[in-house]
Amino acid sequence: MSSETGSTNPNSEAVPGTSQDPAVLDPDAQDPDAEEKLRLQLAIFDVSRDAGGRGLEEIRDMLLSAFAARGVAAPPATWVESVASSAFYGEPYIIDYPTAIAADDLEPAPNPEVRERLAARRELREVQLPPGIFPSQEEWNIPANEVTTADQGRGGRAAFRALTAPGGPSRQLLAAVGLAGVVLAALAIIQLSRRTSRVSLEG
Numbered sequence: 001m002s003s004e005t006g007s008t009n010p011n012s013e014a015v016p017g018t019s020q021d022p023a024v025l026d027p028d029a030q031d032p033d034a035e036e037k038l039r040l041q042l043a044i045f046d047v048s049r050d051a052g053g054r055g056l057e058e059i060r061d062m063l064l065s066a067f068a069a070r071g072v073a074a075p076p077a078t079w080v081e082s083v084a085s086s087a088f089y090g091e092p093y094i095i096d097y098p099t100a101i102a103a104d105d106l107e108p109a110p111n112p113e114v115r116e117r118l119a120a121r122r123e124l125r126e127v128q129l130p131p132g133i134f135p136s137q138e139e140w141n142i143p144a145n146e147v148t149t150a151d152q153g154r155g156g157r158a159a160f161r162a163l164t165a166p167g168g169p170s171r172q173l174l175a176a177v178g179l180a181g182v183v184l185a186a187l188a189i190i191q192l193s194r195r196t197s198r199v200s201l202e203g
Contacts, residue, residue: 034099039070041095041103044083048092049110060084097121 043066051059060080067074074080083093092110094100100109101118109115
Protein backbone atom coordinates (compact mmCIF):
# COMPACT_ATOMS: atom_id res chain seq x y z
CA MET A 1 0.00 0.00 0.00
CA SER A 2 1.52 3.23 -1.03
CA SER A 3 1.39 6.20 1.29
CA GLU A 4 2.26 8.69 -1.42
CA THR A 5 0.17 11.80 -1.74
CA GLY A 6 -3.03 11.38 -3.66
CA SER A 7 -3.30 7.68 -2.83
CA THR A 8 -5.96 8.45 -0.29
CA ASN A 9 -9.09 6.80 -1.41
CA PRO A 10 -10.87 4.93 -4.14
CA ASN A 11 -13.97 7.09 -3.74
CA SER A 12 -12.62 10.61 -3.97
CA GLU A 13 -16.01 12.32 -3.75
CA ALA A 14 -16.76 10.74 -0.39
CA VAL A 15 -13.57 11.87 1.36
CA PRO A 16 -13.25 15.66 1.43
CA GLY A 17 -10.71 17.26 -0.83
CA THR A 18 -8.82 14.14 -1.78
CA SER A 19 -9.46 14.16 -5.53
CA GLN A 20 -7.06 17.08 -6.00
CA ASP A 21 -5.20 19.03 -3.38
CA PRO A 22 -5.98 22.73 -4.07
CA ALA A 23 -2.40 23.66 -3.16
CA VAL A 24 -1.23 21.63 -6.16
CA LEU A 25 -3.37 23.73 -8.48
CA ASP A 26 -2.60 27.00 -6.73
CA PRO A 27 0.00 27.24 -3.93
CA ASP A 28 -1.87 30.24 -2.47
CA ALA A 29 -5.24 28.45 -2.39
CA GLN A 30 -6.89 27.60 0.92
CA ASP A 31 -8.25 24.06 1.15
CA PRO A 32 -11.79 24.28 2.55
CA ASP A 33 -11.49 20.69 3.84
CA ALA A 34 -8.09 21.21 5.47
CA GLU A 35 -9.37 20.93 9.05
CA GLU A 36 -11.33 17.73 8.41
CA LYS A 37 -8.42 16.17 6.52
CA LEU A 38 -6.07 17.11 9.37
CA ARG A 39 -8.29 15.33 11.90
CA LEU A 40 -8.41 12.26 9.66
CA GLN A 41 -4.61 12.24 9.32
CA LEU A 42 -4.09 12.62 13.07
CA ALA A 43 -6.46 9.71 13.70
CA ILE A 44 -4.52 7.60 11.19
CA PHE A 45 -1.25 8.49 12.93
CA ASP A 46 -2.80 7.55 16.31
CA VAL A 47 -3.85 4.10 15.09
CA SER A 48 -0.66 3.42 13.11
CA ARG A 49 1.40 3.84 16.30
CA ASP A 50 -0.51 1.03 18.01
CA ALA A 51 -1.26 -1.23 15.04
CA GLY A 52 1.72 -3.57 15.39
CA GLY A 53 0.71 -7.20 15.93
CA ARG A 54 -3.00 -6.52 15.50
CA GLY A 55 -5.32 -7.99 12.89
CA LEU A 56 -6.94 -6.05 10.05
CA GLU A 57 -10.41 -6.20 11.60
CA GLU A 58 -9.14 -4.84 14.92
CA ILE A 59 -7.20 -2.06 13.17
CA ARG A 60 -10.32 -1.13 11.19
CA ASP A 61 -12.32 -0.85 14.43
CA MET A 62 -9.53 1.23 15.97
CA LEU A 63 -9.67 3.59 13.01
CA LEU A 64 -13.43 4.05 13.31
CA SER A 65 -13.04 4.79 17.03
CA ALA A 66 -10.18 7.23 16.35
CA PHE A 67 -12.22 9.08 13.72
CA ALA A 68 -15.10 9.41 16.18
CA ALA A 69 -12.73 10.58 18.93
CA ARG A 70 -11.36 13.26 16.60
CA GLY A 71 -14.89 14.38 15.73
CA VAL A 72 -14.78 13.44 12.06
CA ALA A 73 -17.26 11.29 10.15
CA ALA A 74 -15.98 7.90 9.06
CA PRO A 75 -15.04 7.78 5.34
CA PRO A 76 -16.34 4.99 3.06
CA ALA A 77 -15.71 1.40 4.15
CA THR A 78 -13.38 0.64 1.23
CA TRP A 79 -11.23 3.64 2.14
CA VAL A 80 -11.08 2.59 5.79
CA GLU A 81 -10.07 -0.92 4.69
CA SER A 82 -7.22 0.54 2.63
CA VAL A 83 -6.01 2.65 5.57
CA ALA A 84 -6.23 -0.37 7.89
CA SER A 85 -4.24 -2.49 5.42
CA SER A 86 -1.55 0.19 5.26
CA ALA A 87 -1.33 0.39 9.08
CA PHE A 88 -1.21 -3.43 9.25
CA TYR A 89 1.99 -3.32 7.17
CA GLY A 90 3.47 -0.59 9.37
CA GLU A 91 2.94 2.32 6.99
CA PRO A 92 0.66 5.20 8.05
CA TYR A 93 -1.64 6.25 5.25
CA ILE A 94 -0.84 9.73 3.89
CA ILE A 95 -3.84 11.77 2.75
CA ASP A 96 -1.64 14.36 1.06
CA TYR A 97 1.68 15.94 1.97
CA PRO A 98 0.40 19.35 3.16
CA THR A 99 -2.03 17.56 5.50
CA ALA A 100 0.59 15.06 6.71
CA ILE A 101 3.10 17.86 7.38
CA ALA A 102 0.50 19.80 9.37
CA ALA A 103 -0.33 16.66 11.36
CA ASP A 104 3.35 15.92 11.98
CA ASP A 105 3.78 19.46 13.31
CA LEU A 106 1.12 18.72 15.94
CA GLU A 107 2.03 15.10 16.70
CA PRO A 108 5.12 13.38 15.23
CA ALA A 109 4.38 10.80 12.54
CA PRO A 110 4.46 7.24 13.86
CA ASN A 111 7.71 6.07 12.26
CA PRO A 112 11.10 7.59 11.42
CA GLU A 113 10.88 6.94 7.68
CA VAL A 114 7.69 8.97 7.36
CA ARG A 115 9.12 11.76 9.54
CA GLU A 116 12.20 11.94 7.29
CA ARG A 117 10.03 12.03 4.18
CA LEU A 118 7.91 14.84 5.61
CA ALA A 119 11.03 16.75 6.67
CA ALA A 120 12.33 16.53 3.09
CA ARG A 121 8.98 17.84 1.82
CA ARG A 122 9.19 20.78 4.23
CA GLU A 123 12.63 21.68 2.87
CA LEU A 124 11.36 21.37 -0.69
CA ARG A 125 8.53 23.79 0.05
CA GLU A 126 11.07 26.33 1.31
CA VAL A 127 13.02 26.32 -1.96
CA GLN A 128 12.31 29.44 -4.01
CA LEU A 129 12.80 28.93 -7.73
CA PRO A 130 13.87 31.92 -9.85
CA PRO A 131 10.99 33.62 -11.65
CA GLY A 132 10.40 32.57 -15.25
CA ILE A 133 11.40 28.93 -14.73
CA PHE A 134 7.89 27.71 -15.52
CA PRO A 135 5.44 29.00 -18.14
CA SER A 136 2.81 31.42 -16.92
CA GLN A 137 -0.58 30.13 -15.80
CA GLU A 138 -2.18 31.49 -18.99
CA GLU A 139 0.13 29.33 -21.13
CA TRP A 140 -1.03 26.19 -19.33
CA ASN A 141 -4.73 26.91 -19.75
CA ILE A 142 -6.02 25.06 -22.83
CA PRO A 143 -9.76 25.14 -23.53
CA ALA A 144 -11.22 21.70 -22.89
CA ASN A 145 -12.86 21.41 -26.32
CA GLU A 146 -9.49 21.76 -28.02
CA VAL A 147 -8.26 18.46 -26.65
CA THR A 148 -11.42 16.49 -25.95
CA THR A 149 -13.20 16.64 -29.30
CA ALA A 150 -12.25 15.72 -32.82
CA ASP A 151 -15.49 16.98 -34.34
CA GLN A 152 -14.43 18.83 -37.47
CA GLY A 153 -17.71 20.74 -37.58
CA ARG A 154 -16.97 22.38 -34.24
CA GLY A 155 -13.35 23.06 -35.03
CA GLY A 156 -12.07 20.42 -32.65
CA ARG A 157 -10.02 18.50 -35.23
CA ALA A 158 -8.37 21.64 -36.53
CA ALA A 159 -7.57 22.75 -32.98
CA PHE A 160 -6.16 19.32 -32.12
CA ARG A 161 -4.06 19.35 -35.29
CA ALA A 162 -2.78 22.81 -34.41
CA LEU A 163 -1.75 21.56 -30.96
CA THR A 164 0.05 18.48 -32.21
CA ALA A 165 1.55 19.52 -35.55
CA PRO A 166 5.03 21.03 -35.42
CA GLY A 167 5.49 24.37 -37.11
CA GLY A 168 8.23 26.30 -38.86
CA PRO A 169 11.66 24.75 -39.36
CA SER A 170 10.86 21.58 -37.43
CA ARG A 171 7.98 20.80 -39.78
CA GLN A 172 10.26 21.29 -42.80
CA LEU A 173 12.86 19.03 -41.20
CA LEU A 174 10.30 16.29 -40.63
CA ALA A 175 9.13 16.60 -44.23
CA ALA A 176 12.74 16.25 -45.48
CA VAL A 177 13.33 13.20 -43.27
CA GLY A 178 10.10 11.65 -44.53
CA LEU A 179 11.07 12.28 -48.17
CA ALA A 180 14.50 10.75 -47.58
CA GLY A 181 12.85 7.68 -46.07
CA VAL A 182 10.62 7.26 -49.13
CA VAL A 183 13.65 7.56 -51.47
CA LEU A 184 15.63 4.99 -49.46
CA ALA A 185 12.68 2.60 -49.47
CA ALA A 186 12.32 2.98 -53.25
CA LEU A 187 16.04 2.28 -53.77
CA ALA A 188 15.82 -0.82 -51.60
CA ILE A 189 12.88 -2.12 -53.65
CA ILE A 190 14.78 -1.50 -56.92
CA GLN A 191 17.86 -3.33 -55.61
CA LEU A 192 15.73 -6.25 -54.46
CA SER A 193 13.95 -6.51 -57.82
CA ARG A 194 17.33 -6.47 -59.66
CA ARG A 195 18.65 -9.29 -57.50
CA THR A 196 15.46 -11.29 -58.07
CA SER A 197 15.76 -10.78 -61.83
CA ARG A 198 19.40 -11.94 -61.82
CA VAL A 199 18.57 -15.05 -59.84
CA SER A 200 15.73 -15.95 -62.21
CA LEU A 201 17.96 -15.38 -65.29
CA GLU A 202 20.79 -17.44 -63.83
CA GLY A 203 18.39 -20.18 -62.90
